Every structure is written in C-alpha cells, then in structure tokens.
Amino acid sequence: MSGAPPTAPADPLGELAHRMDGVIAHAVHADEIAAVLESDGMTDDHIRRTYGRADSFALAEALYERVPRRYPEPSPPAADPWWTGLLGCLLRGLVFALPGLAYALAAPLLEDASLAPLLAGALTGWAWNQALSHRAHSWPALGDRPAALRCLRTGTAAGALLSTAAAVVCAGPGQWHVAVFASAQALYGSAATALLVLGRERALLYALLPTAGGTAVTVLHDLPPWSRTALLLASLAAATVLAVHATRTEPAVTGPDRARRPLRQARARPPHRPRVLASLPYGVFGLGAGTLVLYTALGDVLAGRTGAAVAAPAAVALTLSMGPAERLLRRFRDGTVAGLRASTTRGEFRRCTAAVLAECLCGYLAILFVLAVAGTVLWPGAPALGGVRSATLLLVGAVLWTGLLLQSSGAANQAAAVCAGAAAVQTLALLTGTGGPAIVGLCVAAVSASVLAVLVCVLLGRATAHRL
Structure with missing residues (x-):
C-alpha cells in the first residue's frame, strides 16, 4: 500500500519569501533578488509552474x-592596536618620571656617593629592560600569553641581578651603601618593566605614592634617615609584590570559549618562537638613548663644575615628555594613513610624510621645552636654561622621539645604530678630553637628530612602510 503523495505548500511564494528573507530585506532593488534567483538555477518554466509568475523578474518584484x-547596520570599525588614550599616555609619562624622586628622597643617605655604581646599574637596567619588553610583547602576538608571563618572570629576575652586579663591580671602597641603593633601583626597574608591559600603569603609580609623598614632605619638613629608608622600601616592596602577582596571574577562560576549546588546544605552543636576536636592537637603543640622556642631564656634573642636583630638571623633563611622545607617535601614524588615502603620487605622499613629521616633532619639542622651563623654575638651585643647554636638550629629545618612531615602524636596527654610535662618540670624547662636554654633546645631538630625521623621511616616506 503506497503512501499519500506529498501535498504542495499552501503558499509557495510565502515559503520562498521566508527562506530568502535576509536577501530580500537587504535588497535595494528587485533586480538584486532576480540575480539571486537566477544564480540559484531557477528557470522561467519552473517559476511559472511553481509560483505562477512569468519569469524571474516578475517573481522578484512580487x-x-x-x-x-x-x-543592516554598518559593522563597527576594527580595534586599532596603535590606540592609546591621552590619559594613558600622561599616566605613563608620570610613572616614568616619579622614580627619579627616589634620588631626592635618598639624598642624605647618598652623601659622598660615587656616580659610577648608580650609572652602571641604571644603564645596564635600561638596556636589558628595553630588550625584555620587546621580547615579552612578541609572545602575545604569536598567541602565547603564558609564554610572555614566563618571559617576564625570568627576564626581570635576570635583569635585576645583572644590574646589581654592574653596580657592585663599579662601587669603590666605602661605597657599599651606594651599591645597595643601586641594587634596589635595579629591582624596582625590573618590577616596573613587568607592570608596564602588562599595562598596569595605575598599579605602578600606587606603588610610587610612598616615595612621592615622602619627597613632598621633605620640601616642608626634614625627615630622619630611617623614615626616608622606610618610604623607599615601601615603594620597592609594593612594586615587587604587584609585579610578582601580575606575572603569575593568567586570565581565566570563561563562557562559550571554555566549553568549545579543549585543554590541549589551550596549552598548545605556537609553531614559532620570537628570535632572541630580534630584541637586541631594542636593548642597544635603550643603552644608547640612556647614555645620551645621562650626558645631557649630567654634563656639568661630569665636567666637575657643579653638583648632581642640577641634573634633575633636564632628566625630569625628558622622562615626563615620554608620555606625550607616545601620543604624538600615534598622531604621526594617523597623519600618514590619511596621507595614503589622499595622495595620488609617491612624491605627494613623501611631502605629506615630511609635513606630518615636522608637525609632530615640533609639537613634542614644544612640550619638552615647557617641561624644562617649569623644572628649572621649580627646582631649587637649578641653573638657567642657556642657549647651549636648551639646544642640546631639544636635540636629544628629537633623537629620542625619532628613534622611537623608527622603532615603532620596524626600523629598530637603524635607530639603534645611530643612538649607540652617538653615545660611543660622546663617551670617547669625554674619556680623551676632546673638546668641552657641552659643545661635544651639542654637536653629537645635532648630527644624530639630523640623521634620524633623514631616515624617517626616506624609510617612512614609502607607502609600503605603513601597513595597517
């Protein structure tokens, strides 16, 4: 006994409209629907027998x-990996500069201190932490955040030990207290590196509050040595504990991702590891840039003409300016991307790049100059900003900003070579007594800034250098 034949749908047109609802609702003309019907293989004969319309166009009209x-609503724009808010940039500049207050708070504890252990520990830490930051940032790009945390845990510990060893080696007889302070600074620098890489600027700012508050109190009332030491140790302990906690905390997988992602896949390692040598230029740049900053801030001190306190305004201005510098790096990127859309020839795009470079660099130098003037006015005993001093400061700032710009655009080797070469030339001139430190620093900074500006125009004046 055979089954009953299938009955035809009561409303074939309604069933087709329901099945093609998304296509029909989004169409701006009936011809779009007709094109879809024909692409699905509907013939006019089938349309006449099934839907009672003459052809695909008549069916599309119905x-x-x-x-x-x-x-449909337009899809939201993709997240911009370059995006950094203004508040975030200013906060980073603040946490870059606040550690310098530790030297002011510890000044009575560092009487008759030699600069050699402090400089050796600081330069070693800057170079190591710059390279470590690049390597730690490379792991998440490969989809392996746990590896980035392991890199930070081992790298920060190794960096603190290396900086401490450099300070101890350079410490002379009777300078053990300087070596201890340099070791504490090395430990803080390692902890701060981990927190900054992981985006914990606010936590680092809270850790620095004891040192900042203690320095503010000393302006009105002298503090005994034990309280100064306690405040410094409080900031050091807070930064260290926060860094240890941050590098041991991994984000939990919750929601639908946890249900559909197997444990083996979650723990799988990426097929490639970031090359260790790829981080070397960043360390070399950190060493060269740090040396130039120290020579700029300590030029008179190294020449034996004044004490270390006058170094503070220049050093603070350069470190505070790093926050606005990051914001202007973003501004340069936005300007060049806009130039890509508006330019029709290579020459036109190069001119656009040069104009955006001049705008951003001048903006950064203006901010740096304002910070330097404010520091000179507010800092007790600071020397006046003379022509050579202010010109050198601005030129070194130009070296730092253009070097960071090249780094962020994939030209880290060139930036490292120029900065390291400038630091080597200035060091050699200082050791051999060639020329005055101020004039040598001015000439070295001028040449370095000019070379880096040319490199930016040549390397970043190509459209292929600006990939989104």
Whole structure:
C-alpha cells in the first residue's frame, strides 16, 4: 500500500519569501533578488509552474513587495592596536618620571656617593629592560600569553641581578651603601618593566605614592634617615609584590570559549618562537638613548663644575615628555594613513610624510621645552636654561622621539645604530678630553637628530612602510 503523495505548500511564494528573507530585506532593488534567483538555477518554466509568475523578474518584484526593507547596520570599525588614550599616555609619562624622586628622597643617605655604581646599574637596567619588553610583547602576538608571563618572570629576575652586579663591580671602597641603593633601583626597574608591559600603569603609580609623598614632605619638613629608608622600601616592596602577582596571574577562560576549546588546544605552543636576536636592537637603543640622556642631564656634573642636583630638571623633563611622545607617535601614524588615502603620487605622499613629521616633532619639542622651563623654575638651585643647554636638550629629545618612531615602524636596527654610535662618540670624547662636554654633546645631538630625521623621511616616506 503506497503512501499519500506529498501535498504542495499552501503558499509557495510565502515559503520562498521566508527562506530568502535576509536577501530580500537587504535588497535595494528587485533586480538584486532576480540575480539571486537566477544564480540559484531557477528557470522561467519552473517559476511559472511553481509560483505562477512569468519569469524571474516578475517573481522578484512580487518578493520585493512582500518583504519589508531592513538595512543592516554598518559593522563597527576594527580595534586599532596603535590606540592609546591621552590619559594613558600622561599616566605613563608620570610613572616614568616619579622614580627619579627616589634620588631626592635618598639624598642624605647618598652623601659622598660615587656616580659610577648608580650609572652602571641604571644603564645596564635600561638596556636589558628595553630588550625584555620587546621580547615579552612578541609572545602575545604569536598567541602565547603564558609564554610572555614566563618571559617576564625570568627576564626581570635576570635583569635585576645583572644590574646589581654592574653596580657592585663599579662601587669603590666605602661605597657599599651606594651599591645597595643601586641594587634596589635595579629591582624596582625590573618590577616596573613587568607592570608596564602588562599595562598596569595605575598599579605602578600606587606603588610610587610612598616615595612621592615622602619627597613632598621633605620640601616642608626634614625627615630622619630611617623614615626616608622606610618610604623607599615601601615603594620597592609594593612594586615587587604587584609585579610578582601580575606575572603569575593568567586570565581565566570563561563562557562559550571554555566549553568549545579543549585543554590541549589551550596549552598548545605556537609553531614559532620570537628570535632572541630580534630584541637586541631594542636593548642597544635603550643603552644608547640612556647614555645620551645621562650626558645631557649630567654634563656639568661630569665636567666637575657643579653638583648632581642640577641634573634633575633636564632628566625630569625628558622622562615626563615620554608620555606625550607616545601620543604624538600615534598622531604621526594617523597623519600618514590619511596621507595614503589622499595622495595620488609617491612624491605627494613623501611631502605629506615630511609635513606630518615636522608637525609632530615640533609639537613634542614644544612640550619638552615647557617641561624644562617649569623644572628649572621649580627646582631649587637649578641653573638657567642657556642657549647651549636648551639646544642640546631639544636635540636629544628629537633623537629620542625619532628613534622611537623608527622603532615603532620596524626600523629598530637603524635607530639603534645611530643612538649607540652617538653615545660611543660622546663617551670617547669625554674619556680623551676632546673638546668641552657641552659643545661635544651639542654637536653629537645635532648630527644624530639630523640623521634620524633623514631616515624617517626616506624609510617612512614609502607607502609600503605603513601597513595597517
């Protein structure tokens, strides 16, 4: 006994409209629907027998009239990996500069201190932490955040030990207290590196509050040595504990991702590891840039003409300016991307790049100059900003900003070579007594800034250097 034949749908047109609802609702003309019908292989004969319409165009007209229009909302723009808010940039500049207050708070504890252990520990830490930051940032790009945390745990410990060893080796007889302070600074620098890489600027700012508050109190009332030491140790302990906690905390997988992602896949390692040598230029740049900053801040001190306190305004201005510098790096990137859309020839794009470079660099130098003037006015005993001193400061700032720009655009080797070469030339001139430190620093900074500006125009004046 055979089954009953299938009955035809009561409303074939309604069933087709329901099945093609998304296509019909988003169509701006009935011809779009007709094109879809024909691409699905509907012949005019099938349309006449099934839907009672003459052809695909008539059927499309009927479907277009039946379904109301619903236009899809435009998709939100993709997240910009370069985006850094203004508040975040200013906060980073603040946490870059506040550690310098530790030297002011510890000044009575460092009487008759030699600069050699402090400089050796600081330069070693700057170089190591710059390279470590690049390597730690490379792991998440490969999809392996746990590896980045392991890199930070081992790298920060190794960096603190290396900086401490450099300070101890350079410490002379009777300078053990300087070596201890340099060791504490090395430990803080390692902890701060881990927190900054992981985006914990606010936590680092809270850790620095004891040192900042203690320095502010000393302006009105002298503190005994034990309280100064306690405040410094409080900031050091807070930064260290926060860094240890941050590098041991991994984000939990919750929600649908946890259900559908197997444990083996979650723990799988990426097929490639970031090359260790790829981080070397960043360390070399950190060493060269740190040396130039120290020579700029300590030029008179190294020449034996004044004490170390006058170094503070220049050093603070340069470190505080690093926050606005990051914001202007973003501004340069936005300007060049806009130039890519507006330019029609290579020459036109190069001119656009040069104009954006001049705008951003001048903006950064203006901010740096304002910070230097404010520091000179507010800092007790600071020397006046003379022509050579202010010119050198601005030129070194130009070296730092253009070097960071090249780094962020994939030209880290060139930036490292120029900065390291400038630091080597200035060091050699200081050791051999060639020329005055101020004039040598001015000439070295001028040449370095000019070379880096040319490199930016040449390397970043190509459209292929600006990939989104």
